Structure formats: structure tokens, C-alpha cells
Amino acid sequence: MLEITVELKNTILDTYKIDKPEITIGRNKANDITIDNLAVSDRHARIYQSKGAYVMEDLDSTNGTIVNGRKIKQITLRGGLQVEIGKHILLIELTGADKTSPDFDRTMKI
Numbered sequence: 316m317l318e319i320t321v322e323l324k325n326t327i328l329d330t331y332k333i334d335k336p337e338i339t340i341g342r343n344k345a346n347d348i349t350i351d352n353l354a355v356s357d358r359h360a361r362i363y364q365s366k367g368a369y370v371m372e373d374l375d376s377t378n379g380t381i382v383n384g385r386k387i388k389q390i391t392l393r394g395g396l397q398v399e400i401g402k403h404i405l406l407i408e409l410t411g412a413d414k415t416s417p418d419f420d421r422t423m424k425i
Contacts, residue, residue, distance in 0.1 A: 317362065317369055317392070319348065320406040328403075332410075337363040340400060341374075354378050354401030362392065369409070371398065 317333040331348055338347035341359040350359070356376035362369055369392040373380040381399035382390050390396075398405040 316410045318408040318410055320408075321348065321350065322404040322406065323402060333362075337361060339374075340405075341376075348405075350400060350403050352401045352403065355403070359400055360398075368392070376400075 318330065319333065320330045321328045333347070335347070339358055339361045340346055340348040340350065341357050342350060342352065342355045343357040346358065356374070356378070358374050359376040360371055360373050360380045362371050364370075370389060371380065371382070371387070371392055372389045373387060378401060379386045381387070382396055392407050392409070394407065394409045396407040398407060
């Protein structure tokens, strides 16, 4: 499951707990996460499940999607990422078995 916290100027606006195979983020109210800001495209980005992991994809937005300071087209999500969409920060946390990768439960510490 994903937990996404939306912040603006260090103020938490909302937290979403998501357990769906696909969500969209954008300015249009039809999105799962709506960010009402002109710097955000109507359908800005989407997050979907692929091979047991969550992937974020920019939907050719006008201002792009920035992850940890780098503009991305697509990225596999892991906990602790900071995503910039417009002037908003989305803090990504993974809960449950999806922690960092599809092989999380099989990882052995040596």
C-alpha cells in the first residue's frame, strides 16, 4: 500500500492511503489526487502497479514531475522519495509487503 502526503510550503494538506492498482494525480477533479494549482496539469502523473512494485509516470505534463530533484518520465517508487508536482511536494511511503521492491521479503542481510 502507498501512503502519499501532499505538502505546500511545509504545510501538510492531505494524506492518502492508496491500495488501488492505478491512480492519477492532477488538477482535474476526476483524478484520485487533485492538486488545485495552475502549475499542475489536468492529468499530470499516474502511479500504477507493475510486477509487484509501484511505478510513477509523468503524463507529458507541462512542468514535469521531479523526483528527489531530478525530472523523470518514469520511476519505480520506494519509500522516502520526494516528488515535486507544481509547487507541491508529495512524500511517498510504502507500507506492508511492498516496502522497497518485489523481492523485499527475500532479501537477506549478510
